[in-house]
Amino acid sequence: MDVHESVLELVGGTPLVRLRTPGGEESAALYAKLEYLSAGGSVKDRIGLHMIEQAEREGLLRPGGTVVEATSGNTGAGLAMVAAVKGYRAVLVVPDKTSAEKIATLRGFGAEVVVRRSGLPAEDPDNVFNTAARIAAERPGSWLAGQYDNPANPAAHYATTGPEIWRQTDGRVTHLVACVGTDGTISGTGRYLKEVSGGAVRVTGADPAASVYSGGDGRPYFVEATGHVRHPETVEDLWPSSYQRDVVDELIPVADREALLAVRRLAREQGLMVGGSAGLAVAAAQRVAAGLGPESLVVVILPDSGRQYLSKYFNDAWLLRLGFLDGEEGTARVGDAVAPAVRAEPLPYVNRLSTAAQALAVLRALRERGLPALAPAGPCPVGPDRAPTVPELAGSLRLDALAAALEDGSLKPDDPVRDHLAAPLPHFGVGEEVRAVLAELEERGEELAVAVRDGHAVGLVDRSALRALL
Numbered sequence: 001m002d003v004h005e006s007v008l009e010l011v012g013g014t015p016l017v018r019l020r021t022p023g024g025e026e027s028a029a030l031y032a033k034l035e036y037l038s039a040g041g042s043v044k045d046r047i048g049l050h051m052i053e054q055a056e057r058e059g060l061l062r063p064g065g066t067v068v069e070a071t072s073g074n075t076g077a078g079l080a081m082v083a084a085v086k087g088y089r090a091v092l093v094v095p096d097k098t099s100a101e102k103i104a105t106l107r108g109f110g111a112e113v114v115v116r117r118s119g120l121p122a123e124d125p126d127n128v129f130n131t132a133a134r135i136a137a138e139r140p141g142s143w144l145a146g147q148y149d150n151p152a153n154p155a156a157h158y159a160t161t162g163p164e165i166w167r168q169t170d171g172r173v174t175h176l177v178a179c180v181g182t183d184g185t186i187s188g189t190g191r192y193l194k195e196v197s198g199g200a201v202r203v204t205g206a207d208p209a210a211s212v213y214s215g216g217d218g219r220p221y222f223v224e225a226t227g228h229v230r231h232p233e234t235v236e237d238l239w240p241s242s243y244q245r246d247v248v249d250e251l252i253p254v255a256d257r258e259a260l261l262a263v264r265r266l267a268r269e270q271g272l273m274v275g276g277s278a279g280l281a282v283a284a285a286q287r288v289a290a291g292l293g294p295e296s297l298v299v300v301i302l303p304d305s306g307r308q309y310l311s312k313y314f315n316d317a318w319l320l321r322l323g324f325l326d327g328e329e330g331t332a333r334v335g336d337a338v339a340p341a342v343r344a345e346p347l348p349y350v351n352r353l354s355t356a357a358q359a360l361a362v363l364r365a366l367r368e369r370g371l372p373a374l375a376p377a378g379p380c381p382v383g384p385d386r387a388p389t390v391p392e393l394a395g396s397l398r399l400d401a402l403a404a405a406l407e408d409g410s411l412k413p414d415d416p417v418r419d420h421l422a423a424p425l426p427h428f429g430v431g432e433e434v435r436a437v438l439a440e441l442e443e444r445g446e447e448l449a450v451a452v453r454d455g456h457a458v459g460l461v462d463r464s465a466l467r468a469l470l
């Protein structure tokens with residue numbers, strides 16, 4: 001019989017499939033490792049199994065115990081699947097930006113899911129990591145998987161992903177391209193391939209352009225589950241202890257737009273329905289392959305399936321609202337209302353830690369420019385080269401409300417405005433049709449909105465500027 005005794009035997013063992021590249025036969029062959037074909041649906045099944053079995057061997061996890069982890073979803077699914085087979089409970093703490101499909105998957109495996117706000121500083125006791133650590137400390141019989149610091153994470157890839165690639169390519173692989181999140185995939189797979197090839201295999205990390213790994217400032221971005229975000233109020237920014245800089249030869253930063261459009265092209269042109277980090281990795285791998293001749297063989301790891309992101313990367317309305325699609329030619333679009341003069345100047349924005357006196361100056365300057373005296377507010381540091389991203393549009397501040405709070409003494413000029421913010425302003429993508437946007441603003445009773453391109457605020461538009469385009 002050709003059968004398996006449990007689903008755990010179907011973790012990993014994923015195929016390599018050739019991708020068409022712009023350079024065709026003239027450039028290096030590019031093969032994609034389809035991790036979405038692992039039993040639990042992602043590259044993280046491997047570490048779910050390895051971390052749990054290592055904890056069992058070390059006596060950290062005993063029968064009837066509980067697996068706890070902070071996870072953006074895939075590690076959770078891997079852990080929850082293995083926990084289900086082995087009879088453990090699983091408690092998974094996820095940030096609220098995690099796609100609904102991923103959260104439903106975790107619950108589907110029987111896990112308890114705890115949702116915590118995303119975008120909190122590292123020191124905030126309510127962020128996902130501190131919450132998971134607290135739960136593990138409080139519940140008897142718990143074991144915190146700790147993928148960022150657990151040596152069994154890279155070890156899983158050293159033991160499985162690396163040897164699979166070497167065997168599948170008959171030792172002809174010359175380049176590896178992978179995302180860098182916890183860094184387990186690239187460190188473990190890369191180290192194995194370097195060792196077995198006598199140092200010949202070159203390892204490239206694909207990184208979101210804003211991620212701190214490749215030199216970005218750590219502001220939020222829209223490709224989920226990879227790279228490293230740094231909240232501006234984080235004091236000590238810890239990188240995963242598994243991060244092995246000697247394994248990664250170079251990092252290629254890839255902008256959100258390029259990654260997300262690559263995701264859609266992979267599905268439409270090559271029949272591969274994959275997630276955002278896979279699009280990011282393929283965008284980087286195509287750059288690597290383009291610079292190499294046909295004697296080279298590049299392997300790129302595609303971490304998970306696009307079915308987990310149907311409400312995001314495969315949803316035109318989501319992409320349009322964030323300004324990743326340009327909309328219909330020939331129609332009046334939100335971008336047309338962002339006057340060049342406004343675009344050239346820094347967007348008015350109030351940092352939530354700014355003092356009331358500083359915020360007052362920003363809002364008065366707006367009124368003097370004839371704009372509504374209302375500005376988006378949040379954690380983004382203010383500066384000419386620093387436009388907030390959508391997650392940083394966390395609130396708003398009105399001149400009249402600020403003046404009233406100063407007047408009645410509930411706010412002193414030197415106090416931060418943090419506790420006096422109102423709801424965020426609505427935002428619209430630059431490619432959205434003006435007619436529909438006006439209708440939505442009217443329905444919501446809003447006068448002013450933020451125009452967004454590629455997930456970044458590029459200007460303020462008010463109803464009269466939009467109406468003038470019709």
Ligand SMILES: Cc1ncc(COP(=O)(O)O)c(C=O)c1O
Nearest residue numbers: 074181182183184185225277303
């Ligand atoms: C979809 C996806 N892509 C990429 C990564 C990054 O992989 P690693 O954590 O091994 O660096 C992850 C990790 O969670 C992931 O879930």
